[in-house]
Amino acid sequence: MRNVERTERTRVKRLPDRGRYDRDTINSILDEAFICHVGFSTEHGPVVIPTLFGRDGSELIIHGSAASRMLRDLSNGIDVCVTVTLVDGLVLARSAFHHSMNYRSAVIFGKAELINEKEEKVRALEILSEHVIRHRWKDARPPSDKELKGTTVLRLPIEKASAKVRTGPPKDDEEDYLLPIWAGVVPIQTTFGTPIADERNLEGIKPPEYLPQTR
Numbered sequence: 061m062r063n064v065e066r067t068e069r070t071r072v073k074r075l076p077d078r079g080r081y082d083r084d085t086i087n088s089i090l091d092e093a094f095i096c097h098v099g100f101s102t103e104h105g106p107v108v109i110p111t112l113f114g115r116d117g118s119e120l121i122i123h124g125s126a127a128s129r130m131l132r133d134l135s136n137g138i139d140v141c142v143t144v145t146l147v148d149g150l151v152l153a154r155s156a157f158h159h160s161m162n163y164r165s166a167v168i169f170g171k172a173e174l175i176n177e178k179e180e181k182v183r184a185l186e187i188l189s190e191h192v193i194r195h196r197w198k199d200a201r202p203p204s205d206k207e208l209k210g211t212t213v214l215r216l217p218i219e220k221a222s223a224k225v226r227t228g229p230p231k232d233d234e235e236d237y238l239l240p241i242w243a244g245v246v247p248i249q250t251t252f253g254t255p256i257a258d259e260r261n262l263e264g265i266k267p268p269e270y271l272p273q274t275r
Contacts, residue, residue: 080223114191153230172214195270
């Protein structure tokens with residue numbers, strides 16, 4: 061799979077050895093995360109909004125209310141920067157200075173495009189739903205025409221992008237390795253809890269088998 065477009069804007073400048081420009085790495089980060097942060101400029105200054113997203117091949121999908129200021133601005137073709145971060149561990153060094161985190165992050169620059177055609181819009185919403193929890197879309201009531209009208213869906217090409225990744229143990233100054241201080245990595249994982257049923261579920265309805273915690 062070819063790399064994304066590498067530009068001066070997407071080049072990782074701080075600790076460049078952590079930079080990644082291959083689609084496999086970028087896509088794996090996007091596919092594991094639930095939330096992205098969308099940054100853009102307004103007449104009142106910069107704004108960063110967290111939102112759900114999904115990936116459709118080489119495009120990022122975001123959505124929201126048709127009344128959303130962010131989506132209205134983005135649909136007009138303004139420049140946007142989208143970031144996604146996964147924290148994999150706390151890196152505890154012997155010195156306070158060298159404490160860090162193990163992480164995987166992705167940054168995407170570009171201009172979003174409005175999805176208007178009904179079938180394409182419904183497909184994009186299905187991609188969003190499946191990104192959060194697979195198989196839920198076919199189990200749920202599909203959106204009505206009124207709901208579709210009240211929803212804005214945008215796509216952003218994943219072309220001008222890069223990833224930055226840190227893995228491994230702390231990196232202390234050589235003389236600090238003689239200090240009697242514990243150092244290492246505390247792993248961090250996202251886990252799912254036991255499903256909590258809605259009180260208004262019909263009698264006899266059980267959690268579906270596709271829920272992550274029931275696999």
